Amino acid sequence: MAEDIDPIMISALEHYSYCPRQCALIHVEQTFDENLYTLRGQAVHKRVDEPKVEEQAGVRIERALPLWSKALGLVGKADVVEFHGETPYPVEYKHGPHREQEHDDLQLCAQALCLEEMTGKAVLRGAIYHHSSRKRREVALTLELRARVVEVTQAIRAMLVSKQLPPPVNDKRCTKCSLQETCMPAVIDEGGRAETIVRDLFSVHS
Secondary structure: OOOOOOOEEOHHHHHHHHOHHHHHHHHOOOOOOOOHHHHHHHHHHHHHOOOEEEEEOOEEEEEEEEEEEOOOOEEEEEEEEEEEOOEEEEEEEEOOOOOOOHHHHHHHHHHHHHHHHHHOOOOOEEEEEEOOOOEEEEEEOOHHHHHHHHHHHHHHHHHHHHOOOOOOOOOHHHHHOOOHHHHOHHHHHHHHHHHHHHHHHHHHHO
């Protein structure tokens, strides 16, 4: 890709998949607030945020490994990458319980695509480690998931260029979002509904 295009943080893919407006608030307006969930996430990541290389049972383990992809224009950092022989196996740490979420898988797949470009080795699988349940969930990095990474990356790049905030979702996702007070999803959503009602009434009577 062109050298003059700013790279996108890998973490932005998770933010966009969870909520495009949250992604815009963080990566366009540089807004970020803490809440219980973000603090728990920081606590879980504390162990893997310091760069370190070690070996366990013949497996090289690298923590806080910098990642990049010139092809996709992505940069970021892997919590843990295990090297089984020369084959990388990314492991992303999450503070929540064992669950399946597209945004977690997208972030992991983006890390794998970076590792493939950096090492020249195929990365077909990775894992999400859920701290609350102390369990790993292995993720197959399918063609569909890889295509979704490309699609979301392109959508984020378009959003960064336009600098437009997507509308709020105003659903159950908002209750756990640290940006709820900044976003004001209920207030903005009600305003949008009022505009729709007025427009519909005008259309009926015009």
